[in-house]
Every structure is written in C-alpha cells, then in structure tokens.
Amino acid sequence: THNYRITLLPGDGIGPEIMAVAVDVLKVVGKKFDIQFEFQEALIGGAAIDATGEPLPGSSLDTCRNSDAVLLAAIGGYKWDSLASHLRPEAGLLGLRAGLGLFANLRPAKILPQLIDASSLKREVVEGVDILVVRELTGGIYFGKPKGIFETETGEKRGVNTMAYTESEIERIGRVAFEAAQKRRGKLCSVDKANVLEVSQLWRDRITKLAQEYPDVELSHMYVDNAAMQLLRAPKQFDTIVTGNLFGDILSDAAAMLTGSIGMLPSASLGASNPGVFEPVHGSAPDIAGQDKANPLAQVLSAAMMLRYGLNESTAADHIEQGVLEVLQRGDRTGDIISPDMNLLGCRAMGQALIQVL
C-alpha cells in the first residue's frame, strides 16, 4: 500500500462542491490501486479571510508543506473584491506559489473529440489541438521589485511594477519545459517580447543556450503578440510553449479557451522540493456556487494530474482520465458543456456517473 497525505484547499464559490467530487473519486481509485489517502483540509482565499482575516494563514501554508501534494479548488468572489490587494483572495494564491516555491506551472490545453463543438473555433482549426503551456510562476512582473504606487516630483501618483528574470530562474523553468517537450512531440516554442524588452532578450539567450543540452527538442522563438495571433489562427502548430509569468497567464488562458470548455482543464504547479499544487484552470464561479450546477471534471482531472506529477501514480491517473472520457462518451454533461441530445447532470450526479464508470 502507498500512503499519501493530501492537503485539500476547497477555497471559495463552487470550490467545496467540486472538491467533494474529486475526493470521492480519489477514494474509489485508491481502493482499486491500493493507494491510501489521508486528507487534511486547510483554508485559503475568501474562506480564509472570513475566518482569520488573512487570505493564506501561516497554518495553511504549514499544512501544505507537511503533505505529499496539495489539491486546490478555486478562490475569489465579488464579496472580497473591494479589499486592499494584499488582503484579497488572490494574494493567498500568490502567497501559496511563493511559499511553496512553485516555479513551474503546467497548463495543458487538449481538445477532447467529444467536446470539439464547444469551441468557438472551426472544427478543422482545433481538431487535434494538444498544447502544454509551461508558465514560470514565482518570478517576473508578479513578484519583481520595486512595485507599488509612488508619488512623483510633480505630486502625481505613479504605479510601478518590475518585470525581472535572472539567468538561473530562466534556466530552471527552461529545463522543465525542455523535459516536458521531450516526453511530448519534441517541439518547444519559447514566447517573449525580445524585440522590445531586455528581460526577454536575456530570456531568449538563456533558452537558446539551454537548447544545446536538448538536441532532440526542436526550439523556436515567438513574440508574445504573434503567439496570441497564432494560437487563434493555427493552434495545431504548437506542442509545448514556455514563457514567463505574465505572458503565461495570458496565453495559457487563451489556449484553454480554444477548447471551448475551460470547465474541463486541470493544471499543476511544481517546485523543486515542496509538494506540488494541483487545481482547475477555471475560477470559483460565485454566481452558481451552492447550486449543484458546477462541472467537477476539471477538479477531478486535477486530482489525476496530482497522481501523475505529484505522486508518480500514473496508472491511477490514466484510469481517472479514461473514466472522464467514458462519461463524456456516454453523453453525460454539466450545464457549461451541454449540447443538444446530451444528458444534463448536476455536479453531484456527474460525480456519481464518473464513479460508476470507474
């Protein structure tokens, strides 16, 4: 028997509902593959603010550190939007990334044949799309200093943030990306704005040098504006993309939306030593929270990513992913991915359908 301690961070909005489904699925799969999970829950985001005044209490971070992997649902909501930024739910997420040193964010965007019609793009443009965005997650403009709102000599305010990368930060995320590309189709596209930004010039230099160590990976470079266009025009040209924190935020969301069903997409955030964090790409959807309408499948697929990347249990991960495809094949759909002639299920019912298949 393998034993793992998993920290659950249900967070806000639909978080608790979809987390409940993922936990049920993990239990079923655990039984099947002789894996024992010990679950411990902690607060983050709005839920943590309401309970403690802080979006990421120190005890939550300790609980995460003291586990083998962290499964996060979603954070945020209108309720906390007016708080000062360091007290808002997002600050909890950024604190978690920094606190666990999660420098690598893996965001797959794969078109599922069953859901291809959900895409706003033409079938022939997106059929077969399978992109992995590797986003740097603990550097760049998200954390660079100086930052803040300062007063200028003329007495007006000036907002400032700093986009900065050191060579070692670039190399570290570069290695993750080259290795991911090796396991995929061997193509890596590095995205930057080297025609304008010095930080991108250093990025491009360092990634280019690193390529010598990965002769089996075909490296290309693209400016971020062009990448946004190409994702929309001809997404099949991409295999693995590596980019900085801000560009990765934008491009991974665009790539996700190509699939037309971001309610289906998981992500993994990994560091050098601490446990990884696994979470859906979608948000906390406060408008449908508590109504048993949410799509739990991205959360379930995040649990599968946790098994694969966080716990090295790829057989169990495969089993979950296969199960999700089967449920879709049967025609089961939540409201966000419903189409004519399909069965509309709520969050819990979708979980039950999946467990039946598993």
Added chain:
Amino acid sequence: THNYRITLLPGDGIGPEIMAVAVDVLKVVGKKFDIQFEFQEALIGGAAIDATGEPLPGSSLDTCRNSDAVLLAAIGGYKWDSLASHLRPEAGLLGLRAGLGLFANLRPAKILPQLIDASSLKREVVEGVDILVVRELTGGIYFGKPKGIFETETGEKRGVNTMAYTESEIERIGRVAFEAAQKRRGKLCSVDKANVLEVSQLWRDRITKLAQEYPDVELSHMYVDNAAMQLLRAPKQFDTIVTGNLFGDILSDAAAMLTGSIGMLPSASLGASNPGVFEPVHGSAPDIAGQDKANPLAQVLSAAMMLRYGLNESTAADHIEQGVLEVLQRGDRTGDIISPDMNLLGCRAMGQALIQVL
C-alpha cells in the same frame, strides 16, 4: 483646395510596393475631392539602417514633424534580426512613437462580411464583430526605467524592465478612449491586471474616476487573461477596449486575427500636437517582398484613416473605404485572402482594380 504635406515611410519588405498603391489611390481621391497632397519620403527601419546605420535618422524624424501626417508601411526583416536591439528596425518604430509623442494607438478590428470565412472562428461567433482597441503607446513597460541587463551580487545576469504609468498618462489615453466610445456604441472595457499589479490598480482607479465625466459611456473592467479568453469566446461583447502598451500589443493582435485577414487592417497613432502616423497592422512580410503578391488594402485603408483622423477629410476617407468594399464585392482578392471562385490578383493589379472602382 486643401493642401497637405504627407511624409511617406515605405520601410522594408513589401513596404515600398504597398505604399506605391496607397499613393496612387490618394492621388485619385485627391483629384476627386479637390485635395492636394505633397509627398515627401523618408527612411526608417532596415532601409534606414542600410543607408545610414541608424533605424531612425534624425532627418527622418524632422521630415515627419514637418508634415501634416505620416503614412508608414512596414519595417523589419530577417536581415537585421541579429543586430543589437537599439540598432534594429523596431527601435526606429519605437523612436518614431516617442519622438512624435504618439500616445494613442487606435486599432480597429472589424469583420468584413465578404471575408468572414477567412476567420478561424465560427461564423456565428465573429459575424458583426466591430472592436476598437485603444492602446497606450508611449508609456508602460515599453519605455519604463530602469531597464537593461544587470549583474546581480552573485555574478549572474538579471534582465529588468519597468511597467509604470502616471495618473496623467492614464488620464490622457483614457480620454481618447471615452471619446472614441462615445462616437461608437458607447461601451468601453478597460483591461488591466489589477488583481496582481499595482500599476494596474492605479490604472483602474484613474479610469473609474474619469468615467464620471462621460456618463453616456458604459465602463467595465476586465483582467487581461480573461480579456484574451473573451476575445476568443465571445468577441461581440466588446465595443471599445482601452489598455496599456503591452496588453494592447497582445490584445490588438488577437482582435485583429479574429477577422482572419490581418492584411486588411489599418491603424492610427496619434499624439497631442505632432502629426499622426498611419500604418497597416501587418508586418513587412520579407518572404514575399518584391514579388507583387502583397495585399495593399491595409495600406490603402491606413491612408483612409489618415484622411479621417489626421486630416479631417472624412468624405474622402469614406470614399476609399467604400471602394475597398466594392472591390471585395466584385470578388477581387490577393493571395492572403483568396478563396474558391474569387479572382486572384497581385499587389499592383489590386491597386488598379481599386482605382477603377474609385
């Protein structure tokens, strides 16, 4: 008779070919509407580098200043890609923007019914799309300091750029955007990353305050990652978008690509006092340069934007825009927008077809 002095900056690649068509069109329209153009040509980009060693010689900037409007074609090419960044063609473009104080970049993305099938998005998603992106062009991370590649205490390199905006910079571009929205459908969406960046928080505050002066405009705010998704998912929700230099670079290209035909899109860059610069959205296409294959219509439509926004000659501008639609209606197409049963024309022939219609 109205007299205007126009500076032509043909630049690189297909630049000279498409510029020649636009000049012919201006002459024809000038005759018709009793407008006299005096054209003066100047060097920019790779062409300027080859001739003078600099991407924007001081004399070019003087020539531009000393005119009523500037018509630019395109700059850059593989040939100059290995030069140091301050000597590359792009530096000429950034120098022109800074030198003329062109803080407002207007980038319309409108789906033409004749070209709707060129879009990679489904017809029902893009039909009727008509977006204007108002991008701040002389501030933000493109020009913020400190910037450069520095050595850290541990002896490794660190690349740094600074994203900064002052209140007055935000207000200035905000006014342009609110006024543009007033002349359009009265909806303005301001795009930022205020959940992470302080510079965006100041941006959002300032734009929100400014909205009080434009009660007839409905203002909304969106995070840049979500905006990239929404442009792809449901672009019709947007009317006018206002955003900073970097986000505008990315989103205006994404918006342009929605149309499926960036060979058709013009842009305008305006300042407080100096002449504006009008240029196509597409690049210099070095791969087809000199082959009479380029689509001259974005350049022609840039000339129309010049008439409208730079010279206040909107009747003449209307006439050109109408002519372009007629040519498309006849089925004339260059290679980039060709589809079955249409007439394939080269660059010059497309120019002639248009002049015939005009």
